[in-house]
Amino acid sequence: MRVPLTSRPVLLFVVAALVTWALAWALLGAETQLEVLALFCVTVAVAVVAAKMKLDAPVAAAASSHPRALGIACVVGVLALAVVFHEDHFPLLLLCSVLLYITACLGLNIQFGYVGIVNFAGAAFFGIGSYTAAMLAGHTGLPHVLVLLLGGAMASLISCVLLLPVLRTRGHYAALVTIAFATLFRSFLEVNDALGGPQGMRIPALNLFGWDLGADHEWGELFISFYDNYVLFALALAVLAFVLVRRLERSWMGVAMDAVRTDEISAKVYGISIARQKIVAFMFGNLLVGIAGATYGMMTGYVAPNNFTFADSLILVSMLLLGGLGNPWGIVPAAALILILPEKLQFIQEYRFLLYGVVIILILLFRSQGLLPRGIRRYFPNREAARG
């Protein structure tokens, strides 16, 4: 007896996961621009065919009725990529960057997606994390766990300076304040000799409790790139950030933040402190951004003002918009696409910001909710699914 594919959601989910993984693998490994273009066409074709066969809805349903499956699939997928590319630095570097950008975007998602502060200084807070790590790891003997945490704490603390104007303004005006800060931050770095000026400075590799993440491994024939260390660490960081952001969303604070974003007047009348929600969201968000930045700096071994421009902040915001504002899952494909495609398509490099601009306009025009729109809040989906 033939069972229609649409009534086998678990099978469909597994197939979808495998196809997605294969595409990610091919994209990361692609070497010529022609391959990448072909892949891009295949991806679009797969998406269109899936939509035509109405396979997308059952996959989404399967994912939401087994809430843990998606997370486990992603973790396994990243680990599998780390194994497959264990010899190649470049794909692994890209993978790490995607994971760290996901972490940073999760932070921004609290601000923009939940409480409604648009932060156009994401790259600046990312940079504060990097520079703090550079100073602390280069000039002190602090354990590197602390260095990373302090990188985040510094980003969080410096964001307090911005809080006063951000709390006194709303919407566009708060966004302008963050733009001003992003611009100021870069100028400050360029003229500051203690921080290396325009040339920037070196950072020692991350070393966690004797585990040197900057060292390659060789066992006889087997060579493992040091980036695999960072993949493991960045993956753990991204998962931790994801769980925290999810828990925040699925709590009373998540409701309070959404209430502040959607209607400040009624939030106020119902006893929600606007200032408190904004302060928590802004500082917690920038903490995550700062930690991601500190890790990124220690991975690349180098920080310079040019890595933290206003354009980089725009990239972070465009990831949120492409993924679907407020949905942490949306960030994952969005960060992967926005980071990997321009790296692989060299001819795009020069025009990448033009491309980002076009992408954002297209999204806002045709799919204003993003790739994976945010759904209704479910507080304890695992338990509800178990109950049936």
Place this chain on the structure above:
Amino acid sequence: MAEDALLVASGLTMRFGGLVALDALDLEVRSREVLGLIGPNGSGKTTFFNVVTGLYNASDGSIAFEGGDITNLSPQEIYRLGITRTFQRSRLSLSLSVFDNVWAGNFRNLDQGLIHNLFRRKTLRAEYERAVEQVRALLATFDAHLADRLFQPAAALAMIDRRRVEICRALISEPRLLLLDEPSAGMTHDETAELMDDIMQVREKLAPFSIVIIEHEMNVIQRITQRCVVLNYGEKIAEGTYAEITANPDVQVAYLGQE
């Protein structure tokens, strides 16, 4: 001042530049009563609600609630004392679920601490399960079907259901005083009547709270209020039962104009 006064406004004045929206208003809300607040457009009714709930700071005068001074407290503090309100224009968060919208009215009773919300998931789950039952029960008093739509976005609801959800948000924290700002706006005659009956029904079940209702539909006022206060240009021009105020010549002039 009556013995059982719940809210007392004395000489309450609200000026916006040269405009006097409330002019030395003396107004008293008694325990457990339903007070109608009526008057022509622009007579200061909603301004009164905004001042009481702390959205505006009074220019002059004072407000006491249960014997304590609440003049110029913040909206949060006033809400914590047990005063809630609805708005003339719907102010629901349309993208959020019905449950979220109603529960957003209960922060008086919720722990907003970061540790509690992020790390005590077990406690939170127990709270959540009680919350769902509580919201479901409250919605069911208004409409049995509404309780089934707990996890639909508020945007999917019809106008009357949105009004019900808004009123549930105002009731979920079991207030001492409920301020209703024109609940009939945008609804038909029958819908309004139904809504009022539902509110009265909930009121029977909870500890009976006082209601101040701003309303233009005079039959609503006639049916549910014990007393009425009539405002005109921010001043109180009449006070009394529905029969008394409708017989008052000043009120007739304010509403219908001079002959």
